[in-house]
Amino acid sequence: MESDSSTATADSSTAKPLSRDNLGGLLDSVDAFLFDCDGVIWRGDSLIDGVAETLSFLRSKGKKLVFVTNNSRKSRRQYSKKFQSLAISVSEDEIFTSSFAAAMFLRVNNFPQDKKVYVVGGEGILEELQLAGYTGLGGPEDGKKVVDLKSDEIFEHDKSVGAVVVGLDPQINYYKLQYGSLCIRENPGCLFVATNRDAAGHLTRSQEWPGAGAMVAAMCAVTQKEPIVVGKPSTFLMEFLLQKFNIDCSRMCMVGDRLDTDILFGQSAGCKTLLVFSGCTSPSLLQDPSNKIHPDYYAGKVSDILQLSGP
Amino acid sequence: MESDSSTATADSSTAKPLSRDNLGGLLDSVDAFLFDCDGVIWRGDSLIDGVAETLSFLRSKGKKLVFVTNNSRKSRRQYSKKFQSLAISVSEDEIFTSSFAAAMFLRVNNFPQDKKVYVVGGEGILEELQLAGYTGLGGPEDGKKVVDLKSDEIFEHDKSVGAVVVGLDPQINYYKLQYGSLCIRENPGCLFVATNRDAAGHLTRSQEWPGAGAMVAAMCAVTQKEPIVVGKPSTFLMEFLLQKFNIDCSRMCMVGDRLDTDILFGQSAGCKTLLVFSGCTSPSLLQDPSNKIHPDYYAGKVSDILQLSGP
Numbered sequence: 001m002e003s004d005s006s007t008a009t010a011d012s013s014t015a016k017p018l019s020r021d022n023l024g025g026l027l028d029s030v031d032a033f034l035f036d037c038d039g040v041i042w043r044g045d046s047l048i049d050g051v052a053e054t055l056s057f058l059r060s061k062g063k064k065l066v067f068v069t070n071n072s073r074k075s076r077r078q079y080s081k082k083f084q085s086l087a088i089s090v091s092e093d094e095i096f097t098s099s100f101a102a103a104m105f106l107r108v109n110n111f112p113q114d115k116k117v118y119v120v121g122g123e124g125i126l127e128e129l130q131l132a133g134y135t136g137l138g139g140p141e142d143g144k145k146v147v148d149l150k151s152d153e154i155f156e157h158d159k160s161v162g163a164v165v166v167g168l169d170p171q172i173n174y175y176k177l178q179y180g181s182l183c184i185r186e187n188p189g190c191l192f193v194a195t196n197r198d199a200a201g202h203l204t205r206s207q208e209w210p211g212a213g214a215m216v217a218a219m220c221a222v223t224q225k226e227p228i229v230v231g232k233p234s235t236f237l238m239e240f241l242l243q244k245f246n247i248d249c250s251r252m253c254m255v256g257d258r259l260d261t262d263i264l265f266g267q268s269a270g271c272k273t274l275l276v277f278s279g280c281t282s283p284s285l286l287q288d289p290s291n292k293i294h295p296d297y298y299a300g301k302v303s304d305i306l307q308l309s310g311p
Numbered sequence: 312m313e314s315d316s317s318t319a320t321a322d323s324s325t326a327k328p329l330s331r332d333n334l335g336g337l338l339d340s341v342d343a344f345l346f347d348c349d350g351v352i353w354r355g356d357s358l359i360d361g362v363a364e365t366l367s368f369l370r371s372k373g374k375k376l377v378f379v380t381n382n383s384r385k386s387r388r389q390y391s392k393k394f395q396s397l398a399i400s401v402s403e404d405e406i407f408t409s410s411f412a413a414a415m416f417l418r419v420n421n422f423p424q425d426k427k428v429y430v431v432g433g434e435g436i437l438e439e440l441q442l443a444g445y446t447g448l449g450g451p452e453d454g455k456k457v458v459d460l461k462s463d464e465i466f467e468h469d470k471s472v473g474a475v476v477v478g479l480d481p482q483i484n485y486y487k488l489q490y491g492s493l494c495i496r497e498n499p500g501c502l503f504v505a506t507n508r509d510a511a512g513h514l515t516r517s518q519e520w521p522g523a524g525a526m527v528a529a530m531c532a533v534t535q536k537e538p539i540v541v542g543k544p545s546t547f548l549m550e551f552l553l554q555k556f557n558i559d560c561s562r563m564c565m566v567g568d569r570l571d572t573d574i575l576f577g578q579s580a581g582c583k584t585l586l587v588f589s590g591c592t593s594p595s596l597l598q599d600p601s602n603k604i605h606p607d608y609y610a611g612k613v614s615d616i617l618q619l620s621g622p
Contacts, residue, residue, distance in 0.1 A: 044462035044463075045462035046462060147481060149481060149514050149515060150515065151356035151357055151515055151516050152515070152517075153515045153518075154515075154517060154518065155515075155518055155520075170458060170460060170485040171485065172483065172484065172485055172488075172529075173482075173483065173484060174480075174481040174482065174483055174520075174521065177483075177521045177525055181511075181521060197532075199532055199533055199534075200492075200533055204460060204461065204463065204464045206463075206465060207466055209458075209460070209485075209489055210488045210489055210492060210529070210532075210533040211532075211533070213532040214488055214529040214532045214533045216532070217529050217531065217532035218521070218525040218526065218528050218529040219525075220528065221508075221510055221527070221529075222510055222511055222524070222525045223510075224510055
C-alpha cells in the first residue's frame, strides 16, 4: 500500500499535497515534528525507504523530533532499542508510547501505590507501570491461562486491583476478559483505561492485524462501560510533551498515517498535520465523502520531505 | 441472585407482578410458552428450583413448550442431552439455539454448499452447520493456535470462506480474530453472522462470564462492520418456530431473564412476556429509569407459575 509521492493525488476540500512550493513555508513555521511510527517510520520491523535520511535532514535544520505511538506493546526503553536496531538514534525522552501514557495517567490522577493494576496487554505496559512505581498483574503471564467453566467453579480475582489497563494483546484470551471485567464490575471505583482504540495495525510488513480496539471493544461489551483513552487521538500526552520541549503546539507538525488517531490528535492539540500514505490510509480513503478529517498536507511518505527539498 | 417471588417487588410503568389474580388469565390466553434456558431453567449445570414440576404442570395443561436460547456452544442434539441429564424430557424439535439459527440463516439465504464457513465459537455451531450440509472451519480446533508476528510472516486464510459465524467462544484468541477478520475484509461478499450479542451469561452457577457480545464486539472493531444477528432479540428464528407449532404469536408467552434479548424478542414477535429474576436481571434493573423495556409480567422464578396456581 506504500505509494510514491507522485501517485499521491488525493484531493480534499482542505488538504494540500506537500509540494516544493509549500514545503519551505511548513519547515519555517514548525519547530518540532511529531511522528507516528507504525506505517510512518516502519512497517513491522522494516524501516520505510528514506526515513533515516529524512530524520537526519530535519535534525540538521534544528527541528526537534518526537515519536508519539499508540503501540503499547513496548515501553519507551524498548522502543528506543528498536530505533537503535534500525540504526536510528532516538533517545527515550523523545518517545511517547501509549503504555507510558497509561502509567502517567495513573500518576497524575494520584492512583494509590497500594492498589494494583490488571493488564490486558503486553510487557510494555507492565514495564511502564513498574517504572512509575505501580504493581501490575496479568499481561503475558496470563496468556496461557484457561478456564474450566465447571458448574461450581469460582473465578477469584484480586480485590485490591484499582485499575484495568487494556491495550493491544496478541495473547488475548477468555481468562483475561473475565479477570478484567470482574475487577471493573466488582472492585469499587476500579478504573478502566484503554491505551488506544485503533482497529488494526501493521504488526507485520505486509498485513494488518487486530488492534487494541478489538480488546477494548470486547471489554466494553462485557462490562457495558466505556474506557478512559490515553493514547491518540486523546491529547492526554501533550502536556508531558510540552513540559519536555517547551514549544507551542502551533509550531508543531504531527505526521501520521491514520486520520482518526494521528491527524485528529494533531488537530485537537492545535498542531499542523501531515498525512502520509505509507500506512493504513489510501488516497481514496482521504477523498471518501464519508471522511470528515482533513490534514493540512498529505504526501506519499516521510521521505517526500527530503525529496521535495532537494535541487 | 435468585430471589423468591415474595421479594419480587419491582414496579414499572407497565409490568405487573405475576399473581394468583392474573395467572389464570395468562394461562387461558396462551397456547405455548417459550423459555430461555440460562438463568431461567438452569444456572450452569444446576436446575433452578421447581422447574421440572412447573414444566410438567404446563404440559399437563396442554401447553406447548419451546426452548429458545442464545447459547451457541451446543447443538440442538447436545441441548436435548443436557435436558436429559437434568431429568427433563425435551425433544430436539422443541429446542431452538442460536447455533441452529446461524445454520438456518445460511440455508434460507441459499448460501452455496461449496463455500466454507469460518467459526469463532463452539462445537455446537460446527455441528449445526454440518447438519445443514455446510463445511465449517475453525472453532475449538483453532483454540490453541498462536501467531508469531514475525516481520515477514504472511497469515494465510482460505479464500473459499463465504461466511464467518461468531458466537460465544471461551477459546477466543488472536489467531481467530485475525482469521475471521481477514475473511470478512478480503473475501468478496463474505457474510458476518453473529449468533447473538449478549454481554455476559451465567456459564457457572454463581458467576457471570463474558458472552458472545464480547467476541462480536472485537470482530466489529477490527472489521469496522456490523454483523447480521440471528439469535434473540432478532426474530429470525420465529418463522421456523411457527412452521413447527402452528400457533399465533399472540398466543405465545416468552419467559426470560434478560430484558434486551428475551423480553425484546418476545415483544418484537408480538408475544406476551414474563421476566424472571432468577438470572441476570434484578428488580432494581427493571425499575431503573434508564430501562425502556417492560415485560407484561414479572416473577421471581419459573416455579412461581406453579406456586401461584396452587391452593
